[in-house]
Amino acid sequence: MLEETGTKVSVSTVKRVLYRHNLKGRSDGDFVIGGVFSIHYFLNTLDHSYTSMPEPLQCTGRMDSRELRFSRAMIFAVEEINNSSYLLPGVTLGYQVYDSCSSVPMAVKVAVQLANGLDPMFDTGEQCSGSATVTAIVGESASTPTISMLRIIGPFGIPQVSHFSTCACLSDKKQYPTFFRTIPSDQFQAAALAHLIRHFGWTWIGAVRSDSDYGNYGMAAFLQAAQEEGICVEYSEAFSRTNPLSRVQRVADVIRSSTARVVVAFVSSGDMRILLEEMERLPSPPRQWIGSETWVTDPDMLRFRLFAGAIGFGIQRSVIPGLRDFLLDLSPQKVSNSPLLTEFWEGAFGCRMRTGVGVEEKVCDGSEDIQQLQAPYTDTSQLRVTNMVYKAVYAIAHAIHSIVCEERENSTVNCDKNLNVKPTQVLERLRRVNFSRNGYQVSFDANGDPVATYELVNWQIQESGKMEFVTVGLYDGSLPPDQRLDMEREITWVKNSTQVPVSVCSESCPPGTRKAIQKGKPVCCYDCIQCAEGEISNNTDSSDCLICPEEYWPNAERDRCILKPVEFLSFHEVLGIILTACSVVGACLAIATATVFYRHRTSAIVRANNSELSYLLLFSLTLCFLCSLTFIGRPSEWSCMLRHTAFGITFVLCISCVLGKTIVVLMAFRATLPASNIMKWFGPPQQRLTVVSFTFVQAMICTLWLVLSPPFPIKNLTTYKEKIILECDVGSAIGFWGVLGYIGLLSLLCFVLAFLARKLPDNFNEAKFITFSMLIFCAVWITFIPAYVSSPGKLTVAVEIFAIITSSFGLFFLLFVPKCFIILFRPEKNTKKHLMEKTSNDIRY
Numbered sequence: 019m020l021e022e023t024g025t026k027v028s029v030s031t032v033k034r035v036l037y038r039h040n041l042k043g044r045s046d047g048d049f050v051i052g053g054v055f056s057i058h059y060f061l062n063t064l065d066h067s068y069t070s071m072p073e074p075l076q077c078t079g080r081m082d083s084r085e086l087r088f089s090r091a092m093i094f095a096v097e098e099i100n101n102s103s104y105l106l107p108g109v110t111l112g113y114q115v116y117d118s119c120s121s122v123p124m125a126v127k128v129a130v131q132l133a134n135g136l137d138p139m140f141d142t143g144e145q146c147s148g149s150a151t152v153t154a155i156v157g158e159s160a161s162t163p164t165i166s167m168l169r170i171i172g173p174f175g176i177p178q179v180s181h182f183s184t185c186a187c188l189s190d191k192k193q194y195p196t197f198f199r200t201i202p203s204d205q206f207q208a209a210a211l212a213h214l215i216r217h218f219g220w221t222w223i224g225a226v227r228s229d230s231d232y233g234n235y236g237m238a239a240f241l242q243a244a245q246e247e248g249i250c251v252e253y254s255e256a257f258s259r260t261n262p263l264s265r266v267q268r269v270a271d272v273i274r275s276s277t278a279r280v281v282v283a284f285v286s287s288g289d290m291r292i293l294l295e296e297m298e299r300l301p302s303p304p305r306q307w308i309g310s311e312t313w314v315t316d317p318d319m320l321r322f323r324l325f326a327g328a329i330g331f332g333i334q335r336s337v338i339p340g341l342r343d344f345l346l347d348l349s350p351q352k353v354s355n356s357p358l359l360t361e362f363w364e365g366a367f368g369c370r371m372r373t374g375v376g377v378e379e380k381v382c383d384g385s386e387d388i389q390q391l392q393a394p395y396t397d398t399s400q401l402r403v404t405n406m407v408y409k410a411v412y413a414i415a416h417a418i419h420s421i422v423c424e425e426r427e428n429s430t431v432n433c434d435k436n437l438n439v440k441p442t443q444v445l446e447r448l449r450r451v452n453f454s455r456n457g458y459q460v461s462f463d464a465n466g467d468p469v470a471t472y473e474l475v476n477w478q479i480q481e482s483g484k485m486e487f488v489t490v491g492l493y494d495g496s497l498p499p500d501q502r503l504d505m506e507r508e509i510t511w512v513k514n515s516t517q518v519p520v521s522v523c524s525e526s527c528p529p530g531t532r533k534a535i536q537k538g539k540p541v542c543c544y545d546c547i548q549c550a551e552g553e554i555s556n557n558t559d560s561s562d563c564l565i566c567p568e569e570y571w572p573n574a575e576r577d578r579c580i581l582k583p584v585e586f587l588s589f590h591e592v593l594g595i596i597l598t599a600c601s602v603v604g605a606c607l608a609i610a611t612a613t614v615f616y617r618h619r620t621s622a623i624v625r626a627n628n629s630e631l632s633y634l635l636l637f638s639l640t641l642c643f644l645c646s647l648t649f650i651g652r653p654s655e656w657s658c659m660l661r662h663t664a665f666g667i668t669f670v671l672c673i674s675c676v677l678g679k680t681i682v683v684l685m686a687f688r689a690t691l692p693a694s695n696i697m698k699w700f701g702p703p704q705q706r707l708t709v710v711s712f713t714f715v716q717a718m719i720c721t722l723w724l725v726l727s728p729p730f731p732i733k734n735l736t737t738y739k740e741k742i743i744l745e746c747d748v749g750s751a752i753g754f755w756g757v758l759g760y761i762g763l764l765s766l767l768c769f770v771l772a773f774l775a776r777k778l779p780d781n782f783n784e785a786k787f788i789t790f791s792m793l794i795f796c797a798v799w800i801t802f803i804p805a806y807v808s809s810p811g812k813l814t815v816a817v818e819i820f821a822i823i824t825s826s827f828g829l830f831f832l833l834f835v836p837k838c839f840i841i842l843f844r845p846e847k848n849t850k851k852h853l854m855e856k857t858s859n860d861i862r863y
Contacts, residue, residue: 048436051112095412129166156178159180181200186236214474225284227256269296311402327478327512329490337401529555532549597646615841638672645665658730658746665822673768732746
């Protein structure tokens with residue numbers, strides 16, 4: 019008993035039943051609330067011989083003074099409610115508080131006791147009146163014992179409000195319909211931890227958990243949330259403080275040898291203490307610890323200075339007025355009346371309350387000052403879970419108040435303490451409680467869970483050298499995902515660093531690359547592969563590269579698409595300038611030659627070579643030179659149609675004139691034969707008609723081509739991937755090759771006729787020059803065909819221009835340069851006599 023009752027209680031009984039307190043000293047109260055806490059860490063297990071009655075279950079190991087504070091906070095809340103004038107006025111609450119020893123067997127035993135009343139073996143000699151069944155239960159501190167208790171008390175409809183059982187499984191109302199809690203579910207904490215890890219860019223972590231419902235369910239929820247956040251887990255190890263030491267050592271070795279620098283620990287305080295002790299025995303490389311609320315805000319953990327910089331989510335720090343005074347109100351007399359408080363006192367001050375046990379041991383003489391004691395029990399600067407106990411008691415009180423009390427018209431509250439309140443009624447009213455106490459809201463959702471709000475706690479070493487919990491941020495699960503985490507202060511990381519540690523399996527892939535998963539490894543382990551040709555990635559850690567649109571091409575870094583350069587044969591580039599110059603020079607030479615011919619139009623050589631056809635031929639050659647200019651410059655709809663039709667018609671006009679001259683030469687020599695009057699059938703009118711007829715046929719072909727499927731400008735995106743070629747599509751291939759074929763047909767005909775006339779006996783036989791000119795012309799255009807087909811991009815246009823200019827110069831030089839030379843430099847040969855003289859190799863008929 020914590021309070022003086024005058025009854026002797028065995029130590030074993032008190033260790034099984036922490037205390038059963040009567041607030042009035044003679045009754046349990048009008049309504050009794052049960053309380054279950056894990057004040058000790060272990061349950062003493064005995065081998066049963068089955069030949070005698072087993073020994074009672076006993077708690078062993080260290081005492082958790084923080085859990086003792088939880089139990090005392092429950093008593094404080096009950097006493098505060100009993101002294102309240104607005105909540106349950108005139109009604110007295112009683113309580114029964116038990117130690118579950120953090121074990122399932124004891125938790126089951128306690129659940130039976132709370133459901134059925136005291137067993138004779140727990141009888142303390144008091145005379146109890148009324149039913150001993152509790153109205154509701156506060157506790158347990160751990161999830162696994164809580165689940166065990168719910169299996170017992172659930173069928174009785176007794177509500178259980180836990181202050182520290184966070185397992186997400188307890189939100190299942192089908193299995194645990196009587197469960198409530200004032201601490202958020204691990205489902206929310208797991209999501210918060212995953213969000214926190216992703217916030218700091220950690221994608222490669224290790225995970226350890228308690229081998230219990232709390233650790234297994236919590237870690238399962240975290241791993242699912244981590245997967246959704248793109249976080250990979252190198253290892254996930256489970257252990258329990260009841261495991262052999264070798265098991266704990268194996269977990270510690272995995273942590274030491276891992277490559278992940280961040281470790282997430284979903285571990286209970288008792289288990290974590292064992293692991294940290296092992297980690298301190300053989301320190302590992304620096305590891306950033308991320309903790310669950312169970313251990314990361316446990317003051318007893320601050321003694322592990324090696325783990326300074328740890329962060330984790332904890333329940334919001336709170337203030338409970340008057341609690342510290344209540345906790346410190348322990349006189350030696352009160353302590354000596356309670357074996358449990360005696361155990362705490364002796365452990366805290368290192369003395370013995372009773373003499374005779376050991377001569378060498380120090381005896382507590384009453385000089386011990388609990389006010390100066392530095393222990394989790396007396397530390398009220400970090401009231402987090404303690405406030406959850408406080409709120410749980412008040413939630414039950416409000417539920418009972420809504421049943422037994424009613425407000426009258428004069429604003430007074432009348433409560434009927436004799437009303438038979440069933441646990442199921444309290445269960446129903448608990449679902450609807452909604453109140454505020456000391457500025458903290460208390461309510462439950464459909465799953466019996468409160469709103470998830472956490473503080474981000476950082477273990478920081480102060481200037482004094484003392485390690486403390488420092489709140490560096492807040493997390494509110496009710497806000498949108500991108501607003502839930504609010505960082506308020508700078509975090510001190512492992513090794514007292516201010517730089518955020520890096521924990522990744524592979525370094526981030528920069529823009530311009532993509533991730534390629536390494537075979538047999540998690541998705542966070544990858545190689546960075548440069549994007550393929552024509553693809554980009556403009557984000558860090560891109561999984562795939564994006565294909566640039568048709569008219570775009572990646573830059574050198576392949577992190578953005580830029581417009582492809584547009585290419586065509588321009589007047590401003592070297593090749594275009596050269597071809598333009600050749601074209602203009604050729605046209606000028608043709609015009610100059612025509613001028614020379616006109617000035618010497620009465621000369622023998624001009625008159626003998628059919629001056630009319632010569633002028634027309636020079637005119638067509640000028641057009642041939644100039645039509646090549648239409649192939650230079652940015653292609654347009656009109657330029658595409660003009661370039662091919664102008665080329666086809668002017669060249670046919672040119673070849674028609676040459677063909678006419680060839681026919682004239684042949685006919686002229688045939689006319690010298692006796693009785694031949696053939697020249698009257700091929701005089702100037704017939705020559706003009708021949709030229710016009712041949713040209714008209716080509717004009718008709720071009721007209722049909724333009725009407726049916728004319729050439730048009732296109733963007734060639736296939737020849738070169740990195741640039742756009744502006745060119746003219748011929749439209750109808752039949753029309754294009756028809757124009758060229760007709761020119762070739764006339765050229766071949768002209769060549770054959772000229773070849774036949776090459777040995778005619780004249781001093782100036784023009785047929786020889788026509789033969790050579792047609793030979794060059796045909797050679798150029800026969801070579802043009804494969805060169806045209808195989809040349810890429812703007813070179814196709816250059817090849818066509820080159821063929822036009824070359825063939826034009828061939829005709830010009832062979833047909834007119836020799837004549838101009840005689841006219842200008844050998845005028846003595848420019849006579850009719852000289853032209854009519856026979857050569858030594860005359861042709862005999």
